[in-house]
Amino acid sequence: MRLIGEVEIEGLEKLKSGKVREMFSYNNEILIVTTDRISAFDYILPTLIPLKGIILNQISVFWFHFLNNIMGNHLLETDVDAFPKTLRKHKEMLKGRSVLVKRAKIYPIECVVRGYITGSGWEEYKQSGKIGDLKLPRNLKNCDKLPEPIFTPSTKEVSGHDVGITINKAKKIFGAKVIDVMMEKSIELYKQAADYALKRGIIIADTKFEFGAVDNQTILVDEVLTPDSSRFWPLDAYEPGRQQKSFDKQFVRDYLLSTDWDRNSAPPELPEEIRQKTSQRYMTAYEKLTGKKFRWK
Ligand SMILES: Nc1ncnc2c1ncn2[C@@H]1O[C@H](COP(=O)(O)OP(=O)(O)OP(=O)(O)O)[C@@H](O)[C@H]1O
Numbered sequence: 595m596r597l598i599g600e601v602e603i604e605g606l607e608k609l610k611s612g613k614v615r616e617m618f619s620y621n622n623e624i625l626i627v628t629t630d631r632i633s634a635f636d637y638i639l640p641t642l643i644p645l646k647g648i649i650l651n652q653i654s655v656f657w658f659h660f661l662n663n664i665m666g667n668h669l670l671e672t673d674v675d676a677f678p679k680t681l682r683k684h685k686e687m688l689k690g691r692s693v694l695v696k697r698a699k700i701y702p703i704e705c706v707v708r709g710y711i712t713g714s715g716w717e718e719y720k721q722s723g724k725i726g727d728l729k730l731p732r733n734l735k736n737c738d739k740l741p742e743p744i745f746t747p748s749t750k751e752v753s754g755h756d757v758g759i760t761i762n763k764a765k766k767i768f769g770a771k772v773i774d775v776m777m778e779k780s781i782e783l784y785k786q787a788a789d790y791a792l793k794r795g796i797i798i799a800d801t802k803f804e805f806g807a808v809d810n811q812t813i814l815v816d817e818v819l820t821p822d823s824s825r826f827w828p829l830d831a832y833e834p835g836r837q838q839k840s841f842d843k844q845f846v847r848d849y850l851l852s853t854d855w856d857r858n859s860a861p862p863e864l865p866e867e868i869r870q871k872t873s874q875r876y877m878t879a880y881e882k883l884t885g886k887k888f889r890w891k
């Protein structure tokens with residue numbers, strides 16, 4: 595098994611390199627490759643996690659299919675053996691971790707849905723009792739379940755952190771009709787996924803969707819309901835009023851906090867044990883969610 599940290603493909607233009615994924619232009623389409631990189635505290639760590647890119651990609655593909663009854667998506671091909679010949683040449687590198695997708699015109703809005711209150715939403719609520727322009731019940735505790743999932747969009751910023759935007763303001767900028775559709779779809783997608791995951795022992799506390807347009811149709815794009823775009827909490831350890839254990843990165847965070855790293859400089863390597871445990875954790879997330887054994891050779 596090969597670990598993939600950086601990806602270059604001869605003859606293909608790299609459109610973007612995110613913290614974890616790399617996007618390439620392929621004719622009118624896009625090739626998304628998920629690497630084995632991991633980030634924590636907003637830094638890309640120097641250590642690669644075995645199988646992580648493959649697992650993450652498989653989780654996203656699983657959800658795209660699972661949610662297909664609600665909305666079409668950008669997937670064109672997920673099987674490297676069925677990729678065009680020029681890409682098949684790179685099969686060893688691309689296998690399991692890459693998808694060919696329709697190139698969409700992206701709506702520059704991160705469609706955040708929260709079923710539970712935590713993170714930046716919790717910080718905002720503590721200050722104002724609201725998130726964006728949504729007034730919430732009083733006396734919520736950190737990580738409490740919300741009466742209903744809420745839509746709290748943010749704008750997509752080219753650099754740095756995305757910035758929250760009220761629904762009213764988003765409607766003024768992008769048009770009420772578009773925002774209404776994204777809001778309705780985002781909540782429907784979240785509910786169907788969260789109900790399912792809960793039965794399998796995982797709380798999806800919140801997540802972020804992106805939508806795009808292809809031939810005047812709105813479709814679901816990017817990655818869907820992965821640990822990178824969502825908060826997954828193990829149900830059996832859930833207890834409101836405190837921080838929850840993150841399903842995937844807890845070992846990594848705990849380890850980093852136990853070192854003398856100042857979180858303001860290049861992060862250290864992870865020890866082998868943490869690396870293996872983290873890989874195992876991603877595998878468990880995959881198996882719990884899909885109900886399938888993760889097999890890889
Ligand atoms: N089908 C698609 N067509 C066009 N662009 C897409 C499509 N799917 C995803 N994208 C875009 O590709 C980019 C993926 O970037 P990526 O998520 O790797 O980096 P990022 O969001 O800047 O950073 P981070 O690593 O923190 O997520 C996003 O800008 C997303 O909107």
Ligand SMILES: [Mg+2]
Pocket residue numbers: 612
């Ligand atoms: Mg992203």
